[in-house]
Amino acid sequence: MEFLEYSSTMLSSCPAAPRPLLLLLLKLFGSLPFNPKVLEPAPVPVPSSLVMLISSLNVKPNNFLAGKKSQISSTPPMRFRYAMVCSSNQNRSMEAHALLKRQGLDVASYGTGSHVKLPGPSLREPNVYDFGTPYKQMFDELRRKDPELYKRNGILQMIKRNLSVKLAPQRWQDNAGDGVFDVVMTFEEKVFDSVLEDLNNREQSLTKTILVMNLEVKDNHEEAAIGGRLALELCQEIEGNETWEDTIDDIVAGFEKQHRRKLVYSISFY
Structure with missing residues (x-):
């Protein structure tokens, strides 16, 4: 016992x-x-x-x-991180975000405005949301308000595209927790200025360079589609180089000559 x-x-x-x-x-x-x-x-x-x-x-x-044949991805790692930025993180930045993401680039997108604004019944009646409001919530609310109007002006289709890319619009000035980017692409001069102002106001403790570029694109669906393709082409050209610091002047000159579009860029620091 x-x-x-x-x-x-x-x-x-x-x-x-x-x-x-x-x-x-x-x-x-x-x-x-x-x-x-x-x-x-x-x-x-x-x-x-x-x-x-x-x-x-x-x-x-x-x-x-189990000892089976390993399935390791053959996709090479991306050299750079990209950020696409417009005012409300709805149209231009999201069109570019969707295209770059589809091509496997490491990309995020943001807006620089104080609020997210979408067209309403008139210019004086925009739909205003806080950054962080899910695209799905916007889609449901606008479809409930006036489905014919927002389908006719392309807003519902745009938001549906957006919610397939990420959860909600994000604000550039609040992205400190997202890590650092190598290249920032803006689509409007005032957005370009806002990004540079924000970067200059940051602590800049990493002494890491960041390339900020502006490609002027009108805020409508047709121009956003063109601007997104141009942004993708430009970023792929940058991605094909070991560093952008030594090649950016040639890349910009070649882009402007081919597409007859003006590019403005500045170098800032983290």
């Missing part, structure tokens, strides 16, 4: 290796019903360091641990 009491007490704390032997002894002494499954070795936990390694390699853990 002393053996059985001692064995039962130690069962839960015994190492994995002697556990089957102890269970067999308990069976022989009649203390436990025999179950062959309890003699199977305990599963070995996967170390957290291995899980992190698998995640960093973009490998499916089950296939990796």
